[in-house]
Amino acid sequence: MQTSIIGYPRVGTLRELKFASENYFKGEISIDELNQTGANLRAAHWKIQQENGIDFIPSNDFSFYDGLLDTACLLNIVPERYQALGLSPLATYFAMARGYQGEQGDVKALAMKKWFNTNYHYMVPEINDATTIQLAGTKMFDEYLEAKQQNVVTKPVLTGPFTLLKLAKYTGVKQANDFVRATAEAYVAILGQLNELGVAWVQLDEPGLVTDLSQEDIALFSKLYAQILSAKGNVKVLVQTYFGDIRDCYQTLQELPFDGIGIDFIEGKESLALVKQYGFSDDKVLFAGLVNGKNIWKNQYKRTLGLLQELRAQVKQIVLSSSCSLLHVPYTLAHETKLPVASKRYLAFAEEKLQEFAQLKSIADQADPYSTDLYLKNEELFNSVRFTNNEAVQAKAAALTEADFTRLPAFGEREAIQHAKFNLPQLPTTTIGSFPQTADVRANRFAFKKGDITEEQYKQFNFEKIAACVALQEEIGLDVLVHGEYERNDMVEYFGESLDGFMFTEKAWVQSYGTRCVKPPIVWGDISRSKPMTVEYSAYAKSLTSKPVKGMLTGPVTILNWSFPREDISLRDSAFQIALAIRDEVLDLEANHIEIIQIDEAALREKLPLRKSDWQSEYLSWAIPAFRLVHSGVQAETQIHTHMCYSQFSDIIRDIDAMDADVITFEASRSDLAIIDVINECGFQTEVGPGVYDIHSPRIPSVEEIKQGLTRMLAKIDTAKLWVNPDCGLKTRGEKETWASLKQLVQAAKEVRATL
Known part of the structure; x- marks a missing residue:
């Protein structure tokens, strides 16, 4: 062999x-x-x-x-x-x-x-x-x-x-x-x-x-x-x-x-x-x-x-x-020194897979491979119990009915209520959520994890960063603000660490693109939420301004798609468990007067089967309902946003509309705004914010460049439905280029707004 x-x-x-x-x-x-x-x-x-x-x-x-x-x-x-x-x-x-x-x-x-x-x-x-x-x-x-x-x-x-x-x-x-x-x-x-x-x-x-x-x-x-x-x-x-x-x-x-x-x-x-x-x-x-x-x-x-x-x-x-x-x-x-030995024995990363090849090569060449010590030891591992179950979580998921996946009133009525409530200008400006994770932000988080500073010191630093971020957003004139996500290491890892049922690594990095690496959580059991995850920081940011502040969450499908899933239950069941946990957080944010809540589904299309015949039966039939489950319990006045990036969405655009969010922001700048044609052709009802500049590049867009993009959008999208935003979160960018780019974005929106 x-x-x-x-x-x-x-x-x-x-x-x-x-x-x-x-x-x-x-x-x-x-x-x-x-x-x-x-x-x-x-x-x-x-x-x-x-x-x-x-x-x-x-x-x-x-x-x-x-x-x-x-x-x-x-x-x-x-x-x-x-x-x-x-x-x-x-x-x-x-x-x-x-x-x-x-x-x-x-x-x-x-x-x-x-x-x-x-x-x-x-x-x-x-x-x-x-x-x-x-x-x-x-x-x-x-x-x-x-x-x-x-x-x-x-x-x-x-x-x-x-x-x-x-x-x-x-x-x-x-x-x-x-x-x-x-x-x-x-x-x-x-x-x-x-x-x-x-x-x-x-x-x-x-x-x-x-x-x-x-x-x-x-x-x-x-x-x-x-x-x-x-x-x-x-x-x-x-x-x-x-x-x-x-x-x-x-x-x-x-x-x-x-x-x-x-x-x-x-x-x-x-x-x-x-x-x-x-x-x-x-x-x-x-x-x-x-x-x-x-x-x-x-x-x-x-x-x-x-x-x-x-x-x-x-x-x-x-x-x-x-x-x-x-x-x-x-x-x-x-490099994984903190994972329990009992858990590590079930795992195989790249180097360990090489060892598996060596063992399989040895076993396969034996006259009776099933009697070899290597085989018997492996089979003993698979006969043991590895995943942790939570009967209460399973019962909650099993009790879901169609009503749990349906938000009332319908979109058109909600849209009118929200426009009257927020009274935002035409072409409202916002960001996708995160702001630059500078060296001091990472050092603060690392010091807290090491035990070098107290939780109070850690939080105080974050509160100061949030206050500065909110003030700068107000100064440049953004219409809907965010708190900056200074407490978060990664949009999935952070939530995995805050939920029960996940296991985490120290150095298990995987390349996402270029120099961007992520450390996916491992689903180790049934998923649940034991305490609020984002409310404290979002509520603090809200207290600093009269402008709307978005609560920022990651959606269940993205959390699942950017984690290593367990093998003993279906992806559908895992997604619904995560959705129920995030739903609890959404309702807590709403109860704390966070009136706009963004639930990012950046990876919605990622696990879409490669053959169209499998799309509904194997994926969309549970992925879209999982998102609806997260937000179906909020009031009509609460505006639900979501975000998607770096995928081809044209062929599932109607399914995306069926997510029943109030506003969806898309990556669009690198794809030359191709998404706007599809949105126009299908009669997309959800309000949209196609990204007006590329955050994965250090270059700063000009005001004229952004205005040209907005003009193209307005030729295809109703003014009342168009938002202005970058194409993704700003976590990986430097502060100087970030604020310079956002100033250009706000100025471009104002200049176009003046012509309407």
Whole structure:
């Protein structure tokens, strides 16, 4: 039995890449120092995989920001506005990722979207009619040689041409089919270079194949690979899929001359059935994704060996693989000093999954794998009780009725009541919630957690920050204020820490995008709320101003989607438990005179099944009701906001409207305000605030730029329904750029308001 990893985490066990990159952005370290950090991380990743006997170790899975952006740069897909800056290759790369504002010019970053059904974000390649797709970079080859010099033989990894062209944004007349020939020739050139280097295997990632495919899509895929594979030479080509099954193109992949096909047997519901129904070519190697690359629970060897046994009856050549890249799990349990030993034994992060590969490799090669000590020890673990149950919570969820999911009166009547109550100006201005988490904010929280300061000292610091934040918001003229969220480490982690049923790590960071990492909570039992979580700080902010102050909460679907869920109950049941807990907080905020409450569902679309036929039955049928459950008990005068970001919402826009919020803010700036067309076309009833500037970039928008955006919005959206806000929370931004940008936002709103 051989083993393969699709990809490995890259930010470092202690986020070394994050800190090095941010120091480089601030000019505190040189490009050579940044590159050295990258080299050190790659060497460590290759070494630990080699030590655990991984036979197919990936290279080129490392990235300073995003793998798809790396692919775009490798293939010369760099829009002219970035080339015109005249920057170094790496500075140009970061300008595409983060935007640029300096002596050489002022450009926005590329659009950013969620990577399929994960919390990872990718940069959207931008192709126009003048784009010349061709091999232009060397990163892929350099990293292969770098590993080889360390006596590690790797399989280079690259996003495949089909997924690249399907995910790209086309800004001219030409579309994907117009770039087939050039793209195929570029990949042929890549294979030529790999042949010269003596590469044995190359992995071309095609997750686009697990989505709904039309006949045109399959024709596009076939046309690309017919040309590419005809020139592959001695290098063997693995087409790697993940995040689902390949029911629409299974036979096509069998017919094309691939040397290996990577199939996900964890999220791929039909994968095993497809192999049994259609067989598997004897001249191909099946890279069987049987070790879950997304969750943090230990692998149950009984299940994996059972699937392996069924596959061996059908397939001649099998390699045991991860179901997807290990990018989506934390690095290691080694730094977790506070987790109970009894709990840790159920967990497996990236390094521990490598150990599982080594054990499975050993067990699978035995004549009687089920009698080995490794197998028996694993089975004993799975026969023990690990999750904690709360019968009261279960009973409360079971007693829910249709009335619990319905808010009265209906939206139209509520809207009129709220307009009369708040009497806000046209185009009311607000923010999404969080303000910069500066060094002193983080130091205060860290000191409290360490026990160096008292709770009273900790809170007093936060009260002072809130007072300053409210005063500054009033000074620049925002209409609806927030308290700034200085007490919160993360929009999900904070609530998980305040609820019963979650377990927390110290260093289990997972990359969300670029240098942004999150530390997802672990659902360890039934979820409940034992005390208020946000009321004290929100009420304090409210006492400082006559303007409305939003109470800020994270919604149940986002909390669940950004946590590692338990495996013994359904996602629906977990979501309803969380919703009941957040509902209690909503009602407490309302009782404390917080009249506007924002319940963020940033990750609503994240776990939407990749096939439309599964949307209602497997997700939306409980995700939308979970949100409605949270707010259905408030009075008509209480205004409910929600926020969503960095996903494609056009195809579920009616479901979003059915959430029955009063105001919804969307990310829109990086997607060129595309959401407003969809909102206009579907007769969206909810009031909306499409983001007018990109907070994931340090650049400061001009007043004119924001006014142009608002003018475009007003051409499609009723003035009475339009809000003005940034596209996301401001936690990760610096204070100087934040306040400068918000001043521009308020000024732009005032100037447009004066013309109405």
